[in-house]
Amino acid sequence: MGWFDKLTRPRRDVPSDLWKKCTRCGEVLLIKDLAKNLYLCSKCDQHLRMPLWDRIALLSDDNSFVEINREIRSVDPLEFVDSKSYGERLKESIAKTDVNEAVTTGRAAIEGQPYLLGVMNFEFMGGSMGSVVGEKLTRILEIGADEKLPVVIVSASGGARMQEGIFSLMQMGKTSAAIKRLNRASVPYISIMTDPTTGGVSASFASLGDVNIAEPGALIGFAGPRVIEQTIRQKLPEGFQRAEFLLEHGMVDCVVHRRVLKSSVARIIRYLTACTGS
Amino acid sequence: MPKEFEFEKSIIELEARIRELQVISESGKVDLSREIQAITDKVEALKIEVYGSLEPWQIAQVARHINRPSTLDLIKILCGEEFVELHGDRLFGDDTAIVSGLGSIADHKVMIIGHQKGHDTEENIYRNFGMPHPEGYRKALRMMRTAERFGLPIVIFIDTPGAFPGIGAEERGQSDAIARNLAEMSDVGVPILCFVTGEGGSGGALAIGIGDRVFMFEFSVYSVISAEGCAAILWNDATKAKEAANALKLRATNLLEAGIIDGILPEPLGGAHRNHQRAAEEIVKVIAAHLPILKKMTREELIENRYKKFRSMGRFSCEEELENA
Numbered sequence: 001m002g003w004f005d006k007l008t009r010p011r012r013d014v015p016s017d018l019w020k021k022c023t024r025c026g027e028v029l030l031i032k033d034l035a036k037n038l039y040l041c042s043k044c045d046q047h048l049r050m051p052l053w054d055r056i057a058l059l060s061d062d063n064s065f066v067e068i069n070r071e072i073r074s075v076d077p078l079e080f081v082d083s084k085s086y087g088e089r090l091k092e093s094i095a096k097t098d099v100n101e102a103v104t105t106g107r108a109a110i111e112g113q114p115y116l117l118g119v120m121n122f123e124f125m126g127g128s129m130g131s132v133v134g135e136k137l138t139r140i141l142e143i144g145a146d147e148k149l150p151v152v153i154v155s156a157s158g159g160a161r162m163q164e165g166i167f168s169l170m171q172m173g174k175t176s177a178a179i180k181r182l183n184r185a186s187v188p189y190i191s192i193m194t195d196p197t198t199g200g201v202s203a204s205f206a207s208l209g210d211v212n213i214a215e216p217g218a219l220i221g222f223a224g225p226r227v228i229e230q231t232i233r234q235k236l237p238e239g240f241q242r243a244e245f246l247l248e249h250g251m252v253d254c255v256v257h258r259r260v261l262k263s264s265v266a267r268i269i270r271y272l273t274a275c276t277g278s
Numbered sequence: 279m280p281k282e283f284e285f286e287k288s289i290i291e292l293e294a295r296i297r298e299l300q301v302i303s304e305s306g307k308v309d310l311s312r313e314i315q316a317i318t319d320k321v322e323a324l325k326i327e328v329y330g331s332l333e334p335w336q337i338a339q340v341a342r343h344i345n346r347p348s349t350l351d352l353i354k355i356l357c358g359e360e361f362v363e364l365h366g367d368r369l370f371g372d373d374t375a376i377v378s379g380l381g382s383i384a385d386h387k388v389m390i391i392g393h394q395k396g397h398d399t400e401e402n403i404y405r406n407f408g409m410p411h412p413e414g415y416r417k418a419l420r421m422m423r424t425a426e427r428f429g430l431p432i433v434i435f436i437d438t439p440g441a442f443p444g445i446g447a448e449e450r451g452q453s454d455a456i457a458r459n460l461a462e463m464s465d466v467g468v469p470i471l472c473f474v475t476g477e478g479g480s481g482g483a484l485a486i487g488i489g490d491r492v493f494m495f496e497f498s499v500y501s502v503i504s505a506e507g508c509a510a511i512l513w514n515d516a517t518k519a520k521e522a523a524n525a526l527k528l529r530a531t532n533l534l535e536a537g538i539i540d541g542i543l544p545e546p547l548g549g550a551h552r553n554h555q556r557a558a559e560e561i562v563k564v565i566a567a568h569l570p571i572l573k574k575m576t577r578e579e580l581i582e583n584r585y586k587k588f589r590s591m592g593r594f595s596c597e598e599e600l601e602n603a
Contacts, residue, residue: 077536077593078527082512131592138589160480160502162512165526166538169502170591172481173488176457177464177585184465200502203441203456203481222452222481223443231443241448251451 022046024217038258047215047258049195052097052104052121055154059117059262060108067106069139074101074132078165086163093124101132102157105140110152111266113273116140118153120201127157129201130164134171137205141178145185148276150269154192155206158224159199172204179208188272190265193220193243193252211268212252213261214243220252285328285336289548292321325547332497335523338477338505340497342439345551346476347558349377349392349435355558357381361390364424366417370450373414375406375438376486378421383433384566386573389425391418391486392435395476408477409442412455415485419459422466431469431569434486439504441482456485463488464585467577469569473543473561474498474530475550490584491568492538494530495557496545500538501528538591 020029025044033042038058039050050058056065080086094100102124108117118137120127137153144151160168182189191209193202195218203222206212214220221241229236239245246252256264282290296317303310332340340346353361363379366372378391393410396402425432441452463470463486472489478500494500503511505523510516533539543560546553572580 071596073595073597075593075595078525080525082525131594135592135594162503162508162526164593165502165528166500166533166536167592169480169484170538170588172457173460173464173484173588174591176460177488177588180461180464181585183461200481202453203485204460205457207451207453207457208461220453221448222441222456223448228443228445228448232445234445236445240445249449249451251454 020048023048040258045216047195047217049122049156050258052099052119052123055119055194056104056106056108056117058258059119059152059154059265060110061112064109065106065117066108067104069105069136070100072101072132072136074130074164076163077131077167078163080163080165082163089125089163097121097124099124101136102127102129102161103133103136105136107149110262110269113150113266113269115150115152115269116144118151120154120156122156122158122196125161127155127201128159128161128168129157129171129204130161130168131171133161134168134174137175138178141175141182141189144187144189145178145182148185148187150188150190150273151182152190152192152265153205153209154194155197155201156194157197157199157201157206159201169200172200175205176208179205183210186276188269190268192261192265193246194218196220198222198224207251209253210272211254213264214246214252214255215261216243216255216257218243220246283336283339285332286548289321289324289328292317292324296321322547329497329548333520333524334499334527334529335505335520337497337529338499338519338523340549340551341476341499343476343549343551344397346395346437347550347554348397349390349394349437349475351554352392352435352475352558352561353377353379353381353390355555356383356561357390364421367413367420369416370413373406373411373417374404375408375410375442376414376418378417380430384562384569386565386569387430389421389430389432390435391421391432392475393438393483393486395437406442408438409440410438410482410485411442411444411447412450412452415441415455415459418486419462422463422470426466426468429468431471431573432466433565434470434472434489436472436474436478436483436487436500437476437498438479438482439477440479441485456481459485460488464588465581467580469572469575469580470584471565471568471572473564474500474539475557478528479504488584488588490572490580490587491540491564493541493543493564494533494539495543495550495560496530497549498530499528500530500533501526 022041024046027043039048076086105118193214197220361381377394393408395408396405470489472492474494505519508522509518530542546556550557
């Protein structure tokens, strides 16, 4: 079993299809209520993981999202097998999530401003980045540079996809180089880091926003907390690698509540495009 | 870390035997030259057999051999006293896990940057086992920009288990440091030649690995995760590292096939740790062959070609499946 199965597997003591337990206060929440409340805990306001299509709806004007490059799919370049073959894992993830990969990309509008949106899906193999995630993100970054359209990427990922070996590592270089091109074209790129954003995703495109936004309480970091604890043989301090910790250490520009995320992103884009005409 | 591996035990035993016989022979009492020659032939044949058929997991061990030529070992052979080490990121400190400075290789004046491991425990603690903090990556980037300003090509030696996972590293932005290097290296207007000399450990390696040409030594590895790390995550069992090393396809030959690297530098029989000089000579050959070509390119050509090189990495399918069929 992979780490992503463990992280995404619902708790056994709560029937998973109707209820969810708040990850902070333990409050049992009805999923249909959660969906109406932007997946915020009604008791403690914890920002729980938001499903893909809710996230897209949150950040784009009604019916403005048009998916692109949906047909790009993973192959199994290493013929990788652990307890299951990579091919099987992909099939299961596709069946479970009803999308082809861990990122969904498209054209959309935010408060009337056209832009490009990429949203990662933690439910799909832990949001891990393989060749397809790298390629789809690079494509929207290149379109952004060509058409002078702002790019927003919402990250939710455990990091690189081991099953694609060195190909997944190289996606870090590929996406980062594409962001550099976008920078040179003076087109804004907003990175939104949600829970969790770690490993190769954190150490590439997610950290490179002209503006980096984090969701409250999100786990964000290069190395996973468990790896750090094992390496330094110390307990980690409270709040380590949470969004607020990153804000304190100067790694994100702001921590933004989900209720005002859309208006914040739209406002920032308006400022950054005011003088460049994109 | 052991200085010898299980698979080379018989070779090391025979080599010790040769030395014993040589001592006896040199004392002048008996002529053992025939015996010595016989064992020498046997050792050579055994080396070809053993090192010619190493498993990926064994190669991963050779790649991190404690006597493997380090960046400073190579610099010493390549540049001698002419090397000028330059320190510090100008922001926080000087990371001893990455060294950098000005040197001359094959008659080319260059900026050299590389991970630095130690050859014993004390030195390894000082070098943090070649695992950089953010300031190491920021130092590397500062050196690259300095090189660019003065038109100096950049030569990079990659040899790290990975970027250091620690509290300070996270506080000071390990992710930011790595990501920024990836983006900025794609925009450096001078030639960049990278050599994976030992361990190419994930993002910590790639963070100084965006080159116009990337080469690997024959018994080096380059991987998204260490075999042990992969085994711990996917099999829940770090002892399955051997299986993981096979599955990850982390050898130089695998990467060449995958189009990730541009060439493989042969190692002296038994591995580069047995002969640093020969390893350095291979580097000289590659630099002499490739740098003149890259030096002729304009800044724009270098950046465009480098972008295309990394842009093309990845395997996927683009066919629309008959979803409604």
